[in-house]
Amino acid sequence: MEQNAARRTLVRVAEAAHLTDDVVRLVLEPVEEGKLPDWDAGAHVDLHLASGLSRQYSLCGDSSDTTAYTVCVLREAAGRGGSAEVHDALTVGTELTISGPRNHFELVPAPRFLFVAGGIGITPVTAMIVEAERRGADWSLLYGGRSAASMVFAGELTERHGDRVTLVPQDVDGLIDVVRALADVEPGTHVYCCGPEGLLDAIGKACEAIGITDRLHIERFAAGEAPPPPVDGETAFEVELRRSGLTLTVGADQTLLEVVRDVRSDIDFSCQEGYCGSCESRVIEGSPDHRGTMMTPEEHDEDGTMLICVGRSRSPRLVLDL
The missing domain is CATH 2.40.30.10 (Translation factors)
Incomplete structure (x- = not known):
């Protein structure tokens, strides 16, 4: 697509x-x-x-x-x-x-999975569990929330999957202990985590400590209250929208998204923070400066795309397939 x-x-x-x-x-x-x-x-x-x-x-x-x-x-x-x-x-x-x-949160081929979900972060995991079952892969779920009453799908998941599912209501058991959860992770296990920023940070550090960051997959949900301001010291650059036949200047105090949407109001966007992927655009020429968290810079370069809400250009000119 x-x-x-x-x-x-x-x-x-x-x-x-x-x-x-x-x-x-x-x-x-x-x-x-x-x-x-x-x-x-x-x-x-x-x-x-x-x-x-x-x-x-x-x-x-x-x-x-x-x-x-x-x-x-x-x-x-x-x-x-x-x-x-x-x-x-x-x-x-x-x-x-x-x-x-x-989809930037695909379920990769693996013999086993550890799913860690916090709050509404359970939603993509429900589909992953169905897919893991279809593949015949081993899996377990660690699911935390403010209280048992706030944890959607909790009853359905435990009834259907029994002890594969561990519930951690915060008002009873506190926060998910990710260090303990990862202590006995078997070789080849891929860890998928979706939830609030604190949970993602904790599991990132825990995976780094045991050397399995290459098998950690995370997805962010929450949007901040406002888009990040331009960083001091930015430089202006040109962007060509190849399909639109337009060449524009992105000022040091402007985002690429702002400039593009001035002439292409149909361009999708949402989070304005580089994690949702709505504004992902294909790069034809130039050297993008990737600043989002949805994918690593290497993954963006391999895919030939960038997030125009936060990304800029390392080269004087950037050509986008827009």
Whole structure:
């Protein structure tokens, strides 16, 4: 799929159910007859809301079912308004467009997996568990949350999978002890973690301490309160939008995304912090300065892409496939 030219699909909310006081599950079906695009465990879709906001949500459940997509959305009191709009405006029958699915959290081939989820970070893991079961891989889940009542899918997961699942409600057991969890990790185990920043930092340090960072896969969910400001000492550069036939100047105090959207308002974006992937664009020429956390600079270079919300250029001129 071409970056930043993702196909948009018109869908309708078929079901909207509150799983907890602040988490709603939406089932999205295509308005036109047929199936939705194929997806793999770990993928997410962009919901394009009536306000103009776009937000990314991981797909839940069985990736072999493309008759509908299921997402779960946490209402974030300190968010930028996207989750509140989802909760308040997306009722049964509401139509909206989505794009994707896109996946930078793929489940790699491996004999065994340790899944670590915090809060709403459980959503992509539900699909990974289904896929691991389909492959016949060994797996276990360590799932933490504020309280047992706040942990969506907890009852379903424990009932279906028994002692493969360990629940850690914070109000009873405290935070997940990632050091202990990793102490007996068997060779060849890949660790997948999704949750709040503190959990991701802790598991990153724990994996580094035992030398398995090459088998750690993380996904960030939370958006900050505002996009990061330009760094002092930045230099201006030119960007050519090859398909648009335009050449623009990105000032030292501007982001590449800001400049591009001045002339291409159709370009998708969301987090403005370099982790969601909405603004990922293909690089034709030039040397990008990668600053996002979605992938490593080496992975971006191999893929030939960059995140234009935070990335800049090391060369005087950059050519993008936009």
